[in-house]
Amino acid sequence: MPGSIGVLDDTVLFRLRVLPPTALSLEGLNPLHFKTLLEEPPYRYVLGLAGQFWRPSGHLLDFDPQTFTTLEPPGFAKAIWSFKIEVLTPTRCTIRTMTRVHCIDDTARRSFRRYGRFIGPFSGLTRRRMLHLIKKSAESPVDEG
Numbered sequence: 001m002p003g004s005i006g007v008l009d010d011t012v013l014f015r016l017r018v019l020p021p022t023a024l025s026l027e028g029l030n031p032l033h034f035k036t037l038l039e040e041p042p043y044r045y046v047l048g049l050a051g052q053f054w055r056p057s058g059h060l061l062d063f064d065p066q067t068f069t070t071l072e073p074p075g076f077a078k079a080i081w082s083f084k085i086e087v088l089t090p091t092r093c094t095i096r097t098m099t100r101v102h103c104i105d106d107t108a109r110r111s112f113r114r115y116g117r118f119i120g121p122f123s124g125l126t127r128r129r130m131l132h133l134i135k136k137s138a139e140s141p142v143d144e145g
Contacts, residue, residue: 033060037068037080046082052108053077053101054115077103077112095134097127 029047038046048068051060052075063071071078079101087093103109 033062034081035063035065035068037065038082043085043087044083046080048078048080050076050078052111053079054111072104074105075107077101077108093138095131097131099123099127 032049033051034047034049036045037048038044048063048065049060050063050068050071050073051058059076061071061073061076068078079099082098084096084098085093086096101112103112
């Protein structure tokens, strides 16, 4: 879904991260090797991803979510992306997102640091855009037809 974030739009941000714009939804993340690690609807979701994020292709690994904590391929990193929903009133809530990355070894750590320096600002914009789209969807009238 194209939309603007200052002078950059979703398409540009996702091309920089080598992600299709469809990745702005949970369903769109599934084909990209994101796996659900924890699901407590509607309050908490945790997704996992493993790969060499600093490579243009991401060199993403397919993995069994049950073995994510013990997955330790040399030269790779693992990431978790969590969403926590806190109900404030019957009509208001907050959504918090957090991303954590664990580099398996020093080689991966050095590569990820270089990548992180460049992609960090864009990653933050992408997360804010996703939260904006979630808010917009939550505030849309429900079609009961």
